[in-house]
Amino acid sequence: MHNKRANSIQNGHLASMKYTTFNQKNNDPLLEPMFFGNPVNVARYDQQKHNIFEKLIEKQISFFWRPEEVDVSKDRVDFQKLSESEKHIFISNLKYQTLLDSIQGRSPNIAFLPIISIPELETWTETWSFFETIHSRSYTHILRNLFGDPSSIFSDIVENEQIKKRAADISKYYDDLIFYTQLWQTLGEGTHTINGEEHVVTMRTLKIKLFLCMNSVNALEAIRFYVSFACTFAFAERELMEGNSKIIRLISRDENLHLTSTQHILNLWAKGKDDPEMAEIALEFKDQARDIFLDAVAQEKEWAEYLFQNGSMIGLNKDILCQYVEFIANHRMSAIGLGQPFDIKNNPLPWMNNYLNSDNVQVAPQESEISSYLVGQIDSEVGSNDFDEFEL
């Protein structure tokens, strides 16, 4: 171990792998790939290699919201009226979403920031993760309202087998990329033995791990939230738990934007518009990418089964929810060139779209008040006749 490290230093590898918080090399960020080029130095947004990320940052910031703005007090009364099986559905979904956003609130930062090379993608990643932390805070807001002390709900997230199974599958791609990035940063490329286990670190393997991780994140943003979204909106269709529904609408709007970003990253690679080696990897590992997506689909269906194990809820059952997962998966998979593997053609839950649109004016009739409003809209147009009524 020690020798290898010494070798790396001798070969000058170590210096080039080590992350620097301000890269002093005067590089042109417009020529950097999205990942694994030079570390970012100046956070500048006047020019972008991929301007889509700058636009996504602007859009995401315009969506800013705080959980406390949504009144969830009526939900407490509604919750008492739910049947035991419905309570199981509601709480289990909140636990699962808490898990998802716990992971997403930190992982893009930890996994991607050390290897990102362009400022607009760096800031997009930070903005994206920050919004996931708002989502996490909103679950505490919802649960505190329902239970006073939500500790037992939170501790079940690290004990419940169904949740843990999903956590392991989601975090493994992140963890693998993070670990290999750490090896590369400290030891450079080469074969490294850590705790008796051999790890071959090459730029190619790092990029493959990045590709698989991005596909896993994309599948997460694309479908993993949708079973719980459907349940939430099915309650709202019955005018139940509407405060919660309003929060989930805001979350789903954010998640749609996050999904757009991972679709852009995957397509920029696949179409050869960024790092040419990533285009090769996208082609070579297409089957693995498809498997990652299909695994997520299978797990979401299992989750639907777990939710409804004690009984269904009005307006939803396991089968229709599984069909919805397939329907959404078709759309999401075709967006990244993975085809439409499922037979389903029509949306089995058409009313979902009333909740998923971010239209500022048209609000679902079930809503008790409009959740979206304009912030900081200032009319800066001044015409010559605007002061006509003034007299000095």
Add this chain to the structure above:
Amino acid sequence: MCKKVTVVEHNSDTPSEQTISFAHNNLLDCLLTNNIPKEYHCKEGFCGACRTELIAGDVEYLLDPLAYIDDGEILACCCKPVGDIKIKA
């Protein structure tokens, strides 16, 4: 002069076509009011749920679409036809 939107449907082996007139705010509205099913979520061009294949003609965007669109694809929620167009259902 009303612009025409021809929607091609590929059910089984025989493609069927129907032509509707465009007199709407955007292509999505036009399809939905004519009872042509079209998936949508955000209606603001950032989610990509209304991604549609453009077979012939041109569209213009009413806002800057943020969602990923492939070559030959359009976002129905935030575009309108420039002339007559043909799309896949």
